[in-house]
Amino acid sequence: MDYHKLSEMLYPKVTETPESLEARFPRRNLPEGAKVTRFAPSPTGFVHMGALFPCTVSSILAKESGGVFYLRIEDTDDKRAVEGGVEEIIATLSDYGISFDEGPSQGGGYGPYSQRARVEFYHAYAKNLVSRGLAYPCFCSEEELTHMRSDQEAQKTNYGYYGGWAICRDLSFDSIAERLLSGASYVLRLRASHESGQDAGTKSKSEPDIGSNIMFDDPAKGRIEMPPNDIDHVLLKSDGVPTYHFAHAVDDHLMGTTHVVRGDEWIATYPLHHMLFDLLGFKRPKYIHLAPLMKTDGGGKRKLSKRKDPECALSWYAGQGYPVQTVQEYIMTLLNSNFEDWRRANPTAGLRDFPFSPKKMNAAGALFDLQKLDDVSKNVVSRMTAEEVYTELTAWAERFDPAFFTCLTRDPAYTVKTLSIGRGGNKPRKDFGRWGEAKEYLSFFFDELFTPAAPPDPAFCKAYAEGYDPGGSQEEWFASVKALGERHGYCPDVKQYKSDPADWKGSVADASASLRLAVTGRENSPDLYQVMQILGQERVIGRLKA
RNA sequence: GGCCCGUUGGUCAAGCGGUUAAGACUCCGCCCUUUCACGGCGGCAACACGAGUUCGAGUCUCGUACGGGUCACCA
Numbered sequence: 001m002d003y004h005k006l007s008e009m010l011y012p013k014v015t016e017t018p019e020s021l022e023a024r025f026p027r028r029n030l031p032e033g034a035k036v037t038r039f040a041p042s043p044t045g046f047v048h049m050g051a052l053f054p055c056t057v058s059s060i061l062a063k064e065s066g067g068v069f070y071l072r073i074e075d076t077d078d079k080r081a082v083e084g085g086v087e088e089i090i091a092t093l094s095d096y097g098i099s100f101d102e103g104p105s106q107g108g109g110y111g112p113y114s115q116r117a118r119v120e121f122y123h124a125y126a127k128n129l130v131s132r133g134l135a136y137p138c139f140c141s142e143e144e145l146t147h148m149r150s151d152q153e154a155q156k157t158n159y160g161y162y163g164g165w166a167i168c169r170d171l172s173f174d175s176i177a178e179r180l181l182s183g184a185s186y187v188l189r190l191r192a193s194h195e196s197g198q199d200a201g202t203k204s205k206s207e208p209d210i211g212s213n214i215m216f217d218d219p220a221k222g223r224i225e226m227p228p229n230d231i232d233h234v235l236l237k238s239d240g241v242p243t244y245h246f247a248h249a250v251d252d253h254l255m256g257t258t259h260v261v262r263g264d265e266w267i268a269t270y271p272l273h274h275m276l277f278d279l280l281g282f283k284r285p286k287y288i289h290l291a292p293l294m295k296t297d298g299g300g301k302r303k304l305s306k307r308k309d310p311e312c313a314l315s316w317y318a319g320q321g322y323p324v325q326t327v328q329e330y331i332m333t334l335l336n337s338n339f340e341d342w343r344r345a346n347p348t349a350g351l352r353d354f355p356f357s358p359k360k361m362n363a364a365g366a367l368f369d370l371q372k373l374d375d376v377s378k379n380v381v382s383r384m385t386a387e388e389v390y391t392e393l394t395a396w397a398e399r400f401d402p403a404f405f406t407c408l409t410r411d412p413a414y415t416v417k418t419l420s421i422g423r424g425g426n427k428p429r430k431d432f433g434r435w436g437e438a439k440e441y442l443s444f445f446f447d448e449l450f451t452p453a454a455p456p457d458p459a460f461c462k463a464y465a466e467g468y469d470p471g472g473s474q475e476e477w478f479a480s481v482k483a484l485g486e487r488h489g490y491c492p493d494v495k496q497y498k499s500d501p502a503d504w505k506g507s508v509a510d511a512s513a514s515l516r517l518a519v520t521g522r523e524n525s526p527d528l529y530q531v532m533q534i535l536g537q538e539r540v541i542g543r544l545k546a
Numbered sequence: 547g548g549c550c551c552g553u554u555g556g557u558c559a560a561g562c563g564g565u566u567a568a569g570a571c572u573c574c575g576c577c578c579u580u581u582c583a584c585g586g587c588g589g590c591a592a593c594a595c596g597a598g599u600u601c602g603a604g605u606c607u608c609g610u611a612c613g614g615g616u617c618a619c620c621a
Contacts, residue, residue: 042621077620142619158548159617187619226550237619244621267550268616291552292614303614333570337559340570369557372571382584427584478580485580494580512581524582 001173007131009177010188016124018280021254025110028256034067036258039093039100040074043114045085047092048312049304049368054261054290056331059098060356061259071103072251073114076241086114092314095324097351110255115247122242125250125280126188126235134279135235137186138168139179160231162192169232188236192229192275214274218289219358221264229271245272253282264289288358293334293368304368311368321396321435323384325351326377333376334368336360347383377433386420389438393419396435404439407446417534418445421526429526444520445534452546455518457511460488464515465544470537474529485511518544 028036037058041051062069071090075081082088086104093099102108112118129135138161140148145161152159169191179186215225235246242250252260267289277284293304310316317327328351332339337360346353381389390412397405408415419442422429432438443449455461464484472480482492489505491497497507516528519540525531532540 040621074621079620138619145618153547156547185619221551224550227548231617234619239619241619243619248621263615264551265615266621270550289551294614334558340559344570369571372558375571422583425584429583431583481580492580508580510581516581520582522582526582528581 001133003133004131006136006173006176007127009180010130010137011123011127014120014123014127016120018125018128021121021124025254025256028068028110030068031066033065034258035061035065036068036070036256037062037261038070038072038252038255038257039098040072041089042077043073043075043081043085043089045082045088046306047089047314048306049293049314050263050306050312052093052096052314053293053331053335054263055093055098056096056328057288057290057335057356057358057361058259058261061261061358062101063352064356067258068101068256070108070110070255071100071113072255073104074244074247076115076237076244076247096314096328097324115251116241118247118251119240119242121254122236122246122250123240126242126246129190129235129279130188134191135188136169136171136191137176137180138166138189138232138234139171139184139186140168161189161233162231166232185238187234187238189232190235190272190276190279192232214271216270216274216284216287218287220288220290220361221267224267224270226271229275231272233272245269245276248273249276249280249282252285253277253280257285259286259288261288261290264291288361290361311370318396319400321393321400321438322373322377322433323380323392323435326373326380326433329380330373330376332356333372374433378430379433381433382423382428382430384423386416386423389419389423390416393435393438397439400436401439404449407449414445414534418442421530421534431526444522444525444531447539451521452543453517453521455514457488457505457514458518460485460490460511460514461518461544463488465541468537468541468544470533470540477529477532481511481515482508515544518546 030036039051039055039058041047047055059069061067073086090100090103090105100106102110102113104111104113107113126135140161148161148165149159152165166189168189212228213225214228215223217223233245234243236242248260251257266287270287274284276282304312306312314327317324329339329343332351332354336354336356338357339354342354343349384392390408394405394408394415397408422431432441439449443451464481467480467484469476469480485508486492488511490511491504491507494507494509497504512528513523516525517523519525519528519535520531535543
């Protein structure tokens with residue numbers, strides 16, 4: 001077989017060669033240790049949790065090493081493309097603090113940055129492989145492949161196009177030429193081995209190829225050892241567009257990627273990638289495989305699903321009113337086990353300052369825990385200033401709760417005051433973590449949201465209202481609560497009350513509880529004195545007497 | 547079915563041959579406190595199972611069970 005002649009027949013118009021491409025895309029000139037990483041989504045427009053994880057890791061790895069992080073659109077499957085999807089992806093990631101050094105919108109020296117625009121590159125390498133006898137056209141139809149699969153199942157042999165099952169592997173030149181002339185469609189397959197078909201297909205299982213296994217070291221998973229690839233995988237689909245595998249090899253080589261971060265569902269295809277890089281003469285990148293996010297379902301765990309789980313979509317967090325920073329912090333918490341400790345030690349430090357370590361990543365899939373997310377969020381919100389909360393809260397309300405938005409923005413200074421209670425200092429309040437929760441928390445500050453509740457001791461409330469003096473200090477204020485409470489049968493000293501409860505109706509704590517319920521309509525509220533100050537004399541007295 | 551990965555309290559998660567097996571979330575108790583929170587202190591609660599290697603195993607090896615992934619002209 002004259003493979004060179006075959007390659008010319010298959011790709012007569014291809015003018016680029018591996019040599020010309022190597023010359024066009026020289027190795028990146030970067031400092032020692034700089035990592036080049038990428039985010040490579042399909043242009044569906046959606047970024048989901050499962051994608052944000054590897055994306056975050058890639059971004060961090062590049063940034064902290066002074067390397068390059070770029071966006072590459074994997075649009076080889078035209079069924080998935082969505083209008084405006086790329087812009088949507090960029091905008092979403094920008095919200096989450098992730099930006100690219102190179103990509104389809106801003107360009108860069110290693111583009112184009114979408115795979116459809118790179119087809120000639122793949123063909124140059126494909127032609128080269130064919131001319132070296134390492135790839136061949138396959139004319140099998142979908143039906144034939146389906147039959148093959150069921151035969152393999154019946155024979156309990158491994159599935160796939162390999163060895164003796166690879167019927168197009170040894171087609172003669174004339175036979176290929178004839179089919180091409182008749183316009184038959186074909187895919188280009190890798191010739192995974194040169195063994196004669198029969199041997200490979202019937203190799204005895206009791207004689208494994210000891211020592212021929214390939215291995216790689218994954219920082220997250222440790223050393224992984226697998227048998228080498230023996231499947232004649234498809235390299236170019238019948239429309240000439242590459243499969244993920246082939247595009248991965250060509251693109252990541254040409255674009256100088258040093259570290260590939262991806263989900264661990266890709267581990268199974270590693271042997272193919274290993275083989276492709278070797279055959280093409282490329283230096284293999286380092287791989288970091290991340291375990292999938294899990295969630296409890298019924299009794300067991302399962303992978304977080306794009307289709308079934310709303311919390312998989314990033315938009316869900318926006319709708320619930322989780323600050324972006326919460327999601328970022330939570331991702332870091334799941335990604336690196338020492339992040340929480342670091343955060344406690346550095347409560348105000350920026351996320352970028354965290355020393356991320358790929359080795360600290362967990363090998364097993366983490367369970368996505370909404371309760372934990374709430375806790376993280378409360379901490380995040382408690383560290384914000386009242387003005388920051390105001391800005392984010394109103395932005396959320398404008399989109400998701402217009403009525404609430406109207407309340408909040410009617411008097412911005414007033415709203416900021418309500419948000420200031422218990423904020424700042426070493427022990428900030430942690431009343432809410434989601435903007436959706438803030439409405440409930442703030443309800444009594446706005447008359448249209450206020451729901452009155454009957455206090456246990458209306459007489460006391462009324463008496464208190466009669467003598468209410470809004471001008472006093474906090475100390476004077478609570479001295480007056482104690483004094484009036486005592487006259488109504490409430491012990492001014494909680495400890496004394498506890499040791500001798502029989503003599504009293506309750507303690508000053510119960511007196512306060514009555515006032516709180518009357519003024520706020522709730523058993524929980526921030527510091528009552530400050531609440532009353534903000535509400536103003538008229539509203540306080542009105543509610544106490546109601 | 548083949549191949550690969552995983553399994554420490556309810557959840558997340560340290561641990562790398564010798565530890566009283568960290569810490570966080572949840573829950574419970576106590577303290578602080580005018581209230582509500584915050585905070586502090588304490589408690590409940592774990593190495594999937596079985597062999598082996600070793601003076602000694604959560605840590606190494608093998609097997610079993612369970613969970614997950616993958617085996618497309620999808621990525």
